[in-house]
Amino acid sequence: MALFGGMPPGDSLLRDWLSRCDLAVAWASDDSGTLAAALKRFGAAATVVQSPFASTLTSIHQGERYAEIVGAAPKQASVAEKVFEALKMDARTHLGGYGLSRRRPLAIIHPGSGSRHKCVKPEILLEVLEGLESFELLLIQGPADEEMIERLLLRMPRPPSVLRGLSIRLLAGVLLEADVFLGHDSGVTHLAALLGIPTVALFGPTDPARWAPRGPAVTVINEHLCRCSSWDAVRRCQDQPCLELSAHAVLAACLATRSAAVNPRFS
Numbered sequence: 001m002a003l004f005g006g007m008p009p010g011d012s013l014l015r016d017w018l019s020r021c022d023l024a025v026a027w028a029s030d031d032s033g034t035l036a037a038a039l040k041r042f043g044a045a046a047t048v049v050q051s052p053f054a055s056t057l058t059s060i061h062q063g064e065r066y067a068e069i070v071g072a073a074p075k076q077a078s079v080a081e082k083v084f085e086a087l088k089m090d091a092r093t094h095l096g097g098y099g100l101s102r103r104r105p106l107a108i109i110h111p112g113s114g115s116r117h118k119c120v121k122p123e124i125l126l127e128v129l130e131g132l133e134s135f136e137l138l139l140i141q142g143p144a145d146e147e148m149i150e151r152l153l154l155r156m157p158r159p160p161s162v163l164r165g166l167s168i169r170l171l172a173g174v175l176l177e178a179d180v181f182l183g184h185d186s187g188v189t190h191l192a193a194l195l196g197i198p199t200v201a202l203f204g205p206t207d208p209a210r211w212a213p214r215g216p217a218v219t220v221i222n223e224h225l226c227r228c229s230s231w232d233a234v235r236r237c238q239d240q241p242c243l244e245l246s247a248h249a250v251l252a253a254c255l256a257t258r259s260a261a262v263n264p265r266f267s
Contacts, residue, residue, distance in 0.1 A: 018043035091173025105179035107135040112145025113184035127247035180258035204243035
């Protein structure tokens with residue numbers, strides 16, 4: 001926060017990092033130029049400071065807007081196979097205590113999103129999970145997902161295992177074990193898509209044209225346009241018709257996406 005006021009950062013590690021930084025990129029509004037000047041004054045050789053919502057940007061998707069800000073061509077990120085192997089070894093050790101038979105395909109579901117305003121009702125997910133009866137199921141719980149997970153588990157006669165408190169590294173390894181991943185507009189969904197996992201992403205109030213996860217095997221379910229004009233309006237919206245998704249369509253997407261794609265685990 002000191003940098004936004006033009007002051008030197010109090011963190012010695014950050015000061016050291018800035019002193020060796022060739023390019024500092026900040027996604028932030030900086031009309032006065034204070035942040036850009038501070039970054040350069042305290043070590044960055046060059047700076048790019050631009051709000052991702054700036055009207056001067058011509059791209060739509062946030063990934064492409066970032067590339068436009070830094071003046072680079074957008075690329076599909078890839079992860080080296082040797083990185084996959086290291087991640088999967090740790091994940092398999094962790095998952096060993098959850099009693100997975102691995103004789104059936106594995107579906108991983110993240111019922112939350114960091115904001116309950118982006119999540120479908122538990123009843124919709126319950127119907128989808130019931131339809132995934134041929135899969136082993138694992139639920140992912142993030143820091144803001146406790147309420148959503150509890151509401152879901154209370155309605156399930158045979159609740160699946162829930163993975164909590166995973167590091168990013170361990171989460172990535174666990175996702176690599178999935179045959180299909182189902183989630184909302186969240187960081188977990190973006191990570192699954194990036195790793196090449198067959199991914200189904202549920203969208204409601206956020207625009208998939210701007211926020212959809214990028215990956216080789218992604219299906220976005222976005223059946224209804226959001227009527228809200230701002231995020232404040234989304235928070236006030238009670239019925240959330242944009243999240244009234246068809247459980248049948250979501251289940252069909254999970255099965256089709258899994259069938260059409262190849263998990264890197266098997267490639």
